[in-house]
Amino acid sequence: MTEIMYAWSAVGGDPARLARLTTVAREGVLPARLPVRQLARACVGACGLAAAELAARRAGLGEVPGVRVDDGAVAAAFHSERHLRVDGRAPVLFSPLSRFWRTADGWVRTHANYPHHRARLLTALDLPRDAPAEKAAARLAALSALEAEEAVCGAGGLAVALRTPAQWQAHEQAAEVALRPLVEREQLDAAPARVLAPLDPAGAPLLPAAGLRVLDLTRVLAGPVATRTLALLGADVLRVDAPWLPELPDQHADTGFGKRSAVLDLAAGRDTFEDLLSAADVVVSGYRPGALDRFGLSPRELVARRPGLVVAQVSAWGAYGPWGGRRGFDSLVQAATGIAVTEGPAGEPGALPAQALDHGTGYLLAAAVLRALTEQSYEGGSRLVRLALARTAHWLTSGIGPAPAEGTPYPGPEAWLTGTDSPLGRLRHARPAVSFTGGPTDWARPPGPWGSDPARWR
Structure with missing residues (x-):
């Protein structure tokens, strides 16, 4: 407890x-x-x-x-x-450009599930919007992990260098x-x-x-x-x-x-x-x-x-x-804070x-x-x-x-x-995980299409 x-x-x-x-x-x-x-x-x-x-x-x-x-x-x-x-x-959970990539000295994790994040990632790598993953891999492989992180974040995209727990603990944000x-x-x-x-x-x-x-x-x-x-x-x-x-x-x-x-x-x-x-x-x-x-x-x-x-x-x-103004997602936080190193096999992120x-x-x-x-x-x-x-x-x-x-x-x-x-x-x-005696066991309504309701209270 x-x-x-x-x-x-x-x-x-x-x-x-x-x-x-x-x-x-x-x-x-x-x-x-x-x-x-x-x-x-x-x-x-x-x-x-x-x-x-x-x-x-x-x-x-x-x-x-x-x-x-x-x-x-x-x-x-x-x-x-x-x-x-x-x-x-x-x-569909992750796009092809949301993943770990090898860099010149390690790994970098990107997130590009949304179209605008994908566009910013490719812009940072000086690639066209229809570029395949292989082109992104080649560009990232030529950069250090920190160079990739800074380049993508500077373009408004999402990327973090893979860090060990010790490296994260030494970081000012940590x-x-x-x-x-x-x-x-x-x-x-x-x-x-x-x-x-x-x-x-x-x-x-x-x-x-x-x-x-x-x-x-x-x-x-x-x-x-x-x-x-x-x-x-x-x-x-x-x-x-x-x-x-x-x-x-x-x-x-x-x-x-x-x-x-x-x-x-x-x-x-x-x-x-x-x-x-x-x-x-x-x-x-x-x-x-x-x-x-x-x-x-x-x-x-x-x-x-x-x-x-x-x-x-x-x-x-x-x-x-x-990093207070930086964008981020769960997968990126795992990569930056050493969790991905802890959970991965030897030499690879998990x-x-x-x-x-x-x-x-x-x-x-x-x-x-x-x-x-x-x-x-x-x-x-x-x-x-x-x-x-x-x-x-x-x-x-x-x-x-x-x-x-x-x-x-x-x-x-x-x-x-x-x-x-x-x-x-x-x-x-x-099913819902939150449970108490007399409480609800399911939601009152299922989800509907995104943006399909009026912007007013019931």
């Missing part, structure tokens, strides 16, 4: 609540050299406790409902994008990351206490986020996992994207459960955005730090216009240090068994939002919570002990997968 205690403490939870949590351990889940199973269990457990606590607060229960964390459900959820099937078709808590939490003002509508304790299911409006400004993957979880718990989640930045279809299908999806130009549609903000309870942002500030969407500007708001932010590297930094940070982000809502109901105040994949990586690599020899054998994911009809087709998908 040590790792769950740490995660629960990081979101400000009362240690006494941990007595309400039980775990079902299963051997062989999320196998890795690093303690991925413990991290995944802790993040989901903290989220379940935060959900149950808010449910108890709103329903007037004398005791927080029991929370159950099953390693099998957690593993299926952490692989949700891999388990997804759309009319039987497997998802030092900045290590100084921060796992979850940064701040009260921004003295707004009045939040008045939450009571829930019927006999209602089924018990939805702790019912009636709350979540403005979802997130992309890949931690932020959408967090808002998908808030939607499971009853929130009205409206994801808003720029019309010129479409989401990858399979990714949208996986993380779109329970949500609605709209497109909005924040400059041309400012009045519409302000209408949304004026009725929002939570704003979740997954863009790189500062990217939305030019639109007046910094946390303090948001709460100045909407006192009592909960603002939640997630980024790759954190909102500080020399990867975690799941995008655990994304999923784990997503569940922690949802937990931090739920805890902020609970705290507001007692103390008031607009709240800011911040997480970073690199800080979650720091916890994984330095703050979790070895896995205990426990549990029954893992039978595979089938027991935690289900099927749902949707406007996108027949979906096979992972």
